[in-house]
Amino acid sequence: MNTNLFVGLINNSALLMALIVIYEFSYLLNDRWKRSVPLINGLLIGLIGLAIMSVPLHLKSGILFDTRSILLGVTALTFGAVPSVIAGFMLILYRIYIGGAGVLAGCAIIISSCLIGILWRQFNFSDKKKWKWIHIYLFGVILHIAMLSCVFILPWPQPLEVLTEVSLPIMVLYPFVTVLLSTILFHQKYRKEARMMIDEAEGRYASIFNSNYAVMLLIDPETADIVDANPAAVEFYGWPLETLKKMKISEINTLSEAEVKENLNHSIALKQNHFFFRHKTASEKEIDVEVYSGPLMINGKQINYSIVHDISESAAATKALQESEERFRLLIESAPEAIFIQTDGKFSFLNRFAVSLFGAESEAELIGASVMERFHPEYHAIINERIHQLNEEKKAVPPNEEVFIKLDGTSVDVDVTAVPLHYRSLDGALVFARDITERKRLEHAKNEVEAQLRQQQKLEAIGTLAGGVAHEINNPINGIMNYAQLILDLSESQNESISQYAGEILQETDRVATIVKNLLQFSRQEKQSHSYASIYDIINQTISLINTVVKRDQITLEVDLEDHLPDIKCRSQQIQQVLMNLMTNARDALNEKYQEYDENKIIRLSCTHFFEADRRWMKIIVEDHGNGVPENIREKIFEPFFSTKPKETGTGLGLSISFGIVKDHHGSISIDTKEGCYTKFILILPVDNGWSL
DSSP states (O other): OOTHHHHHHHHHHHHHHHHHHHHHHHHHSOGGGGGGHHHHHHHHHHHHHHHHHHSOEEEETTEEEOSHHHHHHHHHHHTOHHHHHHHHHHHHHHHHHHOSTTHHHHHHHHHHHHHHHHHHHHHTOOTTSOOOHHHHHHHHHHHHHHHHHGGGGSOTTHHHHHHHHHHHHHHHHHHHHHHHHHHHHHHHHHHHHHHHHHHHHHHHHHHHHHHOSSEEEEEOTTTOBEEEEOHHHHHHHOSOHHHHTTSBGGGTBSSOHHHHHHHHHHHHHHTOOEEEEEEEOTTOOEEEEEEEEEEEEETTEEEEEEEEEEOHHHHHHHHHHHHHHHHHHHHHHHOSSEEEEEETTEEEEEOHHHHHHTTOSSGGGTTTSBSGGGBOGGGHHHHHHHHHHHHTSOOOEEEEEEEEEOTTSOEEEEEEEEEEEEETTEEEEEEEEEEOHHHHHHHHHHHHHHHHHHHHHHHHHHHHHHHHHHHHHHHHHHHHHHHHHHHHHHTTTOGGGHHHHHHHHHHHHHHHHHHHHHHHHHHSOOOSSOEEEOHHHHHHHHHHHHHHHHHHTTOEEEEEEOTTOOOEEEOHHHHHHHHHHHHHHHHHHHHHHOSSOOTTOEEEEEEEEEEETTEEEEEEEEEEOSSOOOGGGGGGTTSTTOOSSOTTTOOSOHHHHHHHHHHHTTOEEEEEEETTTEEEEEEEEESSOSOOO
16 A cells, blocks of 8 residues: 555645635625636635645656545535536646646546536535435545546556555545545535525514514513614604613503503413504504514524504594494394395395394394295296396396295285395395385275276266167167068068068178177276287277267268288277277267267278387377367366266266376377367377287
């Protein structure tokens, strides 16, 4: 074994230890030179390598051994690729400059040491792994096996001679030195990094504490003394920093010192870190504050930090909001109609009136129950559509008459409207419901009265027709009797005339049947639904009833109906009643002006249709040339029980009932008249009035 190798290693140790100084030097550079640190480290390490190679072990001419493999391997492992490549490049140039038989082998050792160190750093030792000496020792072994392998570049048999002389001391000593030097450098690295992290943390803490706009205090939990305060706290409380640091937190908190101490102990025991207090300022002003606190270690002692927020405005707003909510709840609870909130189709809130409307004893009976179950099944499709409109489209729904089902199964008529509402983080609706059971009862009673009045007016019209109908029926009845007598007289002698007489009998009989049929149809109670009917049939049936009366009064009836008139959706008997009333009034007006026959004693009835606002309309005019309507009563003619006729001949219900019928059909009726000249009643009806069939 070559003992000179041990001596050379000892001689190089001081130079190797210079790496520690270089590593320390890189941490002393300020931020301005941080980017240049790898370059500077590489140059300094290269200089150390040159010094090491200046005192080598000379085995033979041109064959040198030193600790450059340790230097470059540890450099690559600890400093990284850039410094090791720079240092290696410098050493290669120097080895070439020295010359000798081992130039190629020496350069190969430099290159392999750098590569192994770089690869080992990249793949085997990351910052996430714990550095263990065994890993570094393995690295030293592999590094120097590679170094010895480079000897085979020498001409044979020199590799064998060199390996025999140096392999044992190198494999024994060099890995150990590699471990020693690397471990020192890594511990130095970790210590410096930890110090830097501490310095950064302290810097961040100081920056956060002193630059933060939030009020921050440091408090000794044992004595309740204020240890420190940031500038924001000085500005907030109004005391100088030195004064604050001499105060106790109880001098700021409106609680007593004992209560403050109790709160501190309570927060520590329960690990509570959120409080609401009232703090005093230097001007004796009391402010509502929200405090977040927690433990902090300073110089080995636990200190409580407190972050204080001024919530005086939000506290006032919260109080105002609570008062507003109380007023709202009082208003809702005292409202004279049912109000409830539905979310996800379920009851979330009901006021007292809503609980009563559904027949419940308390709100708890309905909370969480399905809203749909409390609606009559007939309205479920409508309710689903309205819920979708409220929850998805966020649109208010207009009032709609619906039926609620109480808990006992009975029903109640209601008028319901709703608006979208976000309640307890859920989409829903605020629903208003008004009990309209009594209103519906009164409307039903009113409809019954109106129906009776209409029927009374019909009976009045029938009474007017009765005389003419009786006269008209009497003539065909006499004819039937006469023809029957003739048939009886001629039945044996002139059989050929029997068929002729029989035909006359049938014609007159059919005439009677038609008159009676129309009279009975007119007097019958009307159906409640609307249906499409022919306007021709309505007018012709009315004419068949009144024709006898006007003929008897020597009145000419002129009818002008436009061709191809469409069917009209209506209650045909009611429209017939309106026309009968208008034509009867025209007949009375003509009889009042003309006692006998006159060429102007005419009733004209016309019917046309037209388009307006994308709808089809029917226009019916009943015109007479009577005395007209005086101007002073024109606005009263449609009022109930108003009449210019004697009490024994009229009730004053005809035009008012006609007006109601036309309005019910979404139409209009108006008058065009000139006193002493004429009167026109103009009836406008929609072809489709929008009613369900």
